[in-house]
């Protein structure tokens with residue numbers, strides 16, 4: 001475990017503190033479910049309540065050329081929820097939530113900062129064709145997607161052009177702030193691109209309600225509501241609203257730019273203490289996780305097994321097993337995942353689960369796992385042992 005006490009908190013600039021968690025193996029899982037040969041080291045800042053992971057080596061090149069989120073096709077999307085038997089996709093939900101929380105003026109200039117394919121604003125345009133949508137990312141690999149629905153001049157890569165300064169009514173950021181090693185720089189740039197009084201609208205994971213976020217190695221930032229508010233105030237934003245309910249396991253934040261910048265008030269000690277004990281609970285969960293998986297594995301019958309969920313939890317479980325070859329397949333409800341492979345195993349629909357499978361490791365958020373697995377109607381008559389996280 002690193003004892004480097006000179007590590008600085010990327011939100012408040014104070015000492016980041018000693019690690020509260022360090023993975024017991026020299027391998028970690030990225031948000032795109034890749035296994036990388038670096039340990040995960042997490043710290044908790046006692047001054048602003050921020051939780052931060054040591055930056056993965058080579059992070060800039062990673063986002064430029066390797067971080068290919070949902071780049072297989074135009075329509076590809078992540079499953080957000082099952083609602084009354086209907087699949088709800090993440091980008092649709094994000095576009096709907098934005099329109100519920102903001103009322104963009106007619107022909108408003110809007111920029112998605114760190115847009116990847118720009119899918120959320122594309123859906124927004126379908127509802128509000130008057131909006132002047134712009135996209136920005138630190139990679140050129142999404143250009144083919146951007147060109148398919150925007151005119152030349154409506155996007156930029158690597159650096160936003162100087163002519164964009166002070167011109168946007170709204171700047172959005174959907175799940176990008178957690179990846180950046182210098183969030184103060186990113187928010188300062190966003191502030192400079194907004195018109196005075198313009199709106200920042202962002203979504204970041206809530207590690208306290210989706211604890212997998214805690215061990216995702218490329219998520220440098222695990223914001224608490226306190227550290228998110230601190231970051232925004234320190235970057236000159238006001239009218240800060242942080243909504244913990246509009247998007248499952250995430251904070252949805254709205255804030256106004258170019259408010260007079262004063263001193264940023266500290267976080268009350270009682271709030272730091274509360275966050276600190278929450279962080280310790282999550283760290284303990286992950287310290288225990290691998291041994292729980294292996295204990296279950298040792299006690300089960302010899303029948304082949306499957307992992308339900310081909311996302312982060314599923315990959316993490318697979319990486320903990322002593323006998324990974326017992327896993328025949330991953331199961332996923334998302335049709336965009338079915339037919340692909342993960343860790344050299346097929347990803348299949350629940351209906352296609354082979355008869356020989358006797359054990360299912362449930363690789364879902366532990367808060368939802370029991371309820372979600374009970375909803376798999378096609379398995380109701382089958383005798384399956386479940387590992388629940």
Ligand SMILES: [Zn+2]
Pocket residue numbers: 009010011012013014045046047048049050
């Ligand atoms: Zn801090």
